[in-house]
Amino acid sequence: MARDAQPRQVGRPARISRDNIIDTVLEIGIDRATIAAVAECLAVDPSTLYGHIKNRDDMLGEAADRAIRQARxxxxxxxxxxxxxxxxxxxxxxxxxxxxxxxxxxxxxxxxxxxxxxxxxxxxxxxxxxxxxxxxxxxxxxxxxxxxxxxxxxxxxxxxxxxxxxxxxMRAGALASLHEAMEAGVDEQLADYITVLEEALGQxxxxxxxxxxxxxxxxxxxxxxxxxx
The missing domain is CATH 1.10.357 (Tetracycline Repressor; domain 2)
Structure with missing residues (x-):
């Protein structure tokens, strides 16, 4: 007599995915997205991320790629x-x-x-x-x-x-330095160039x-x- 089929064990659904991780990186900002910061936003232990990414470089590289693909x-x-x-x-x-x-x-x-x-x-x-x-x-x-x-x-x-x-x-500091140079007295050629630099620095x-x-x-x-x- 054949054995009765055993019921298939259903594992716990994954709490996060690679997509979740990359989306979170873009929400945080690539410059601020550390493993710890992303894990905190996703409410998981940092070690959990390594089931979906190799390391931080892998995570940031994928985020950069996605940002470009999604751009207008x-x-x-x-x-x-x-x-x-x-x-x-x-x-x-x-x-x-x-x-x-x-x-x-x-x-x-x-x-x-x-x-x-x-x-x-x-x-x-x-x-x-x-x-x-x-x-x-x-x-x-x-x-x-x-x-x-x-x-x-x-x-x-x-x-x-x-x-x-x-x-x-840093812009304000650069502009202040240029103003100091002008006040100290410079030749006409340098003064013209400083004027161009001031316009280039903007506000x-x-x-x-x-x-x-x-x-x-x-x-x-x-x-x-x-x-x-």
Whole structure:
């Protein structure tokens, strides 16, 4: 006589998942997301996370990739390549503003996350196929625009920070140093340059348009190159 089938044991449902962890990292901010901080938000022991992630680098890398995949990107059906690349620059800036610590983390990674590589390849392909830009120039301008946006964002973020909670921002300190130099007396050439630097530094919490001027200069360079082809 056959044995009666034993009832299947149903285990306890998982309290967290890899998706939960990554979502929590993005809520906390990549720059503040430690194993302990994420575990506390999820109300689990830190050791529980290691059933879903390898380590903190794995966790942050996946969070960076997801942030990029979920970002709003401009429609590719634009009238000209310059408008398209300006829109890409704006979206990158928005991406870094909306994801605390993302820009700094991307700069620390030895290899860009898959989503960023894929998006960059798509942008290059658009420039080549829709706007007839040679592959070499397309790849170079996408790389240059990306580098300029992320480096400008990190620099401005540093200017908005404080060396101590009760002190001035780094921007305020930099502006004060420039004003002191002007008051001490400098030659006309240096004075003109200091004036430009003051405008570039902007105001606390307001990045200004200096970073956009850098993008414009890069795009002007591509225009010149294309005219020579």
């Amino acid at each position: 990107w401009p429609q590719e059906a634009m009238t000209d390549w310059r408008t398209f690349l300006e829109a890409i620059a704006d979206r990158l800036w928005e991406l870094y503003c909306n994801n605390s610590g993302l820009a700094q983390h991307l700069r620390s990674m030895p290899i860009a996350p898959p989503a960023l590589l894929s998006r960059s390849a798509q942008i290059v392909t658009t420039l080549v196929e829709l706007f007839d830009i040679p592959l070499g120039e397309a790849a170079l301008v996408v790389d240059s625009v990306g580098d300029s946006v992320i480096d400008s964002f990190i620099f401005i973020s540093q200017l908005d920070s404080k060396t101590n909670p009760d002190g001035p921002t 606390d919490g307001v990045p200004g348009d200096y970073w956009k001027d850098k993008i414009a200069l890069i795009l002007d360079g591509l225009t010149y190159r294309l005219e020579k082809l």
